[in-house]
Amino acid sequence: MKRKHGLTPLQRIERYRVSRGECWEVTLSPNKVYPLIKINGRHEAVHRVAYESLVGPIPTGMYVLHHCDNPRCHRPEHLYVGTLQDNMRDMHSRGRWVKPKRRAPEKAILALHAKGYSQVEIAAQVNFSQPCVSSVLRAHGVSRGRHTSFGKHKAWITRKKNHVPSSSG
Numbered sequence: 581m582k583r584k585h586g587l588t589p590l591q592r593i594e595r596y597r598v599s600r601g602e603c604w605e606v607t608l609s610p611n612k613v614y615p616l617i618k619i620n621g622r623h624e625a626v627h628r629v630a631y632e633s634l635v636g637p638i639p640t641g642m643y644v645l646h647h648c649d650n651p652r653c654h655r656p657e658h659l660y661v662g663t664l665q666d667n668m669r670d671m672h673s674r675g676r677w678v679k680p681k682r683r684a685p686e687k688a689i690l691a692l693h694a695k696g697y698s699q700v701e702i703a704a705q706v707n708f709s710q711p712c713v714s715s716v717l718r719a720h721g722v723s724r725g726r727h728t729s730f731g732k733h734k735a736w737i738t739r740k741k742n743h744v745p746s747s748s749g
Contacts, residue, residue, distance in 0.1 A: 590633040603653035630654035689716045
């Protein structure tokens with residue numbers, strides 16, 4: 581691997597190492613869940629680089645998982661290789677799985693809007709917020725009771741450009 585400032589990637593990681601309990605963390609990428617290090621112009625996850633340097637190569641299609649459940653940790657004893665299914669199973673067993681948000685019922689919103697209900701009334705009936713209802717209607721080209729498809733808008737602009745005002749006075 582290319583050396584930056586004469587250091588290997590592992591030596592660069594060690595410069596930023598901080599021990600937190602049993603885990604080895606780095607102060608790199610403080611706003612990221614998984615800290616990154618730039619190697620040959622690409623950002624790589626620190627725990628993957630540490631695993632490859634200290635344990636061995638990661639087989640193609642495999643993931644580096646954490647026994648300690650700390651994504652910032654790169655201590656080799658806390659890392660192991662697993663499949664995506666292993667990672668998902670681990671996520672569920674440790675309670676890190678978040679149920680996806682429900683989607684707004686677009687067909688029901690459009691049907692109620694076609695019947696003349698206001699956005700506030702639709703929101704109350706489908707149990708979603710009014711801004712959510714508004715977002716669905718805008719996505720389907722309906723805004724403030726008018727259809728606002730691009731084709732109609734373009735035709736209106738063309739008519740306006742060709743309009744010649746009558747001379748006054």
